[in-house]
Amino acid sequence: YQVAPDMPAVLSLAVGAAALARKYDVHVRSEHYEPLNLFTAVVAESGERKSGVFREVTAPLVRYEREQAEAMAPEVEAAETERKILESSITSLSTRAAKAKNDGERRELIAEITRLKETLRKTPPVVAPRILADDATQERLVGLMSAYEGRIAIMSPDGGVFQLMSGRYSKNGEVNLDVYLKAYSGDDIRVDRIGRPPEYVRNPCLTMGLAVQPDVIRGLLSKPMLRSLGLLARFLYAWPKSNVGYRDLDPPAVSAHLRGQYERTIAACLR
Numbered sequence: 723y724q725v726a727p728d729m730p731a732v733l734s735l736a737v738g739a740a741a742l743a744r745k746y747d748v749h750v751r752s753e754h755y756e757p758l759n760l761f762t763a764v765v766a767e768s769g770e771r772k773s774g775v776f777r778e779v780t781a782p783l784v785r786y787e788r789e790q791a792e793a794m795a796p797e798v799e800a801a802e803t804e805r806k807i808l809e810s811s812i813t814s815l816s817t818r819a820a821k822a823k824n825d826g827e828r829r830e831l832i833a834e835i836t837r838l839k840e841t842l843r844k845t846p847p848v849v850a851p852r853i854l855a856d857d858a859t860q861e862r863l864v865g866l867m868s869a870y871e872g873r874i875a876i877m878s879p880d881g882g883v884f885q886l887m888s889g890r891y892s893k894n895g896e897v898n899l900d901v902y903l904k905a906y907s908g909d910d911i912r913v914d915r916i917g918r919p920p921e922y923v924r925n926p927c928l929t930m931g932l933a934v935q936p937d938v939i940r941g942l943l944s945k946p947m948l949r950s951l952g953l954l955a956r957f958l959y960a961w962p963k964s965n966v967g968y969r970d971l972d973p974p975a976v977s978a979h980l981r982g983q984y985e986r987t988i989a990a991c992l993r
Contacts, residue, residue: 723771723778726962729933730820733779733877735958736931737900740783740853740875741991743868743887743927757908759873759927763790765936765961772933776879778976780931782988783853783875791850801848806812808842835945837958841901852952853992857882860901864921865911873927881934899953928959 739760745757766772814833822828829858852870855863856878866874876883887899904911905928913921949955 723774724965724973726925726965728960729770729772729888729962730775730779732762732958732960733775733931733933736760736875736877737779737783737988738991740873740877740931741988742930743873743875743929744871744925745991749888750762757925759906759908760908761928761957762932763930763939763959764933765939765959766933767935767964767966769966770962770964772879776933777876780877781986782856782992784878786989786992787851788973793846793847794850798848798850798905801845805826805842806843806848808838808845810837814843831860835914839912857886860885860898861913864911864923867911867926867928868921872923872925873929875929876930877917877931879933880920881938883930883932884934887948890955898908899948899951902953903951903956908941936961 737757743757746758748758749755749960764772812835815831815838819831819835822831829838849869852866853873853875855866855874855876858866863874863876879991887902901911904907905923905926908925908927911921911923911926942954
């Protein structure tokens with residue numbers, strides 16, 4: 723793609739962080755530990771081939787997700803069927819208990835309902851591993867981390883996530899960065915909302931690998947809330963030198979050895 727090396731380098735760091743998040747921590751000293759997730763942002767104008775580089779560096783993550791989904795499909799379907807049967811049985815017994823002719827029959831049905839509910843509680847949904855997300859609201863982001871072992875990675879060749887952070891879908895354009903700040907540092911997330919079941923994410927790990935145009939960064943700098951809460955300071959930035967107008971018309975391809983080594987390394991981290 724003939725881009726400056728810092729573009730694929732910084733995005734590859736985000737891919738590595740996504741593969742290793744929550745599997746290891748960095749022991750700095752004494753009782754000081756740091757999670758391995760990263761926030762990275764490559765700043766580049768339109769036409770700098772950000773999308774092409776993204777496809778290359780995230781390919782191992784995309785392939786892993788697809789392979790795991792295919793391999794686990796029968797297990798996921800079987801678990802879903804079992805849960806649906808349990809839920810249907812509970813509903814049916816509840817209807818019978820409500821119409822029971824005497825207390826003895828009602829107590830027997832309630833005991834069976836209680837037993838089935840306990841079985842359902844001990845039969846959690848089975849989901850194939852998921853690593854990548856893109857255009858997710860903060861509420862959806864919490865749900866994703868809750869469903870997928872507390873970790874998720876937002877990898878995107880544009881700055882849409884910054885617009886979400888700035889309150890695109892919130893009422894009155896209010897900025898709420900709690901999810902991003904806590905998921906960067908690994909602080910537990912607890913969400914209690916009316917009309918929704920409570921969500922709890924222990925030790926969340928959010929990784930972000932973004933490529934944005936300079937105007938997006940300039941727009942963020944004009945928002946005092948994003949700066950005062952330290953969100954922008956959490957990112958590792960790269961502003962690669964532009965190669966537009968200086969590219970070779972017949973460049974050498976990326977070596978098969980290098981590409982294979984990268985893919986094998988990320989795959990090993992994921993496993």
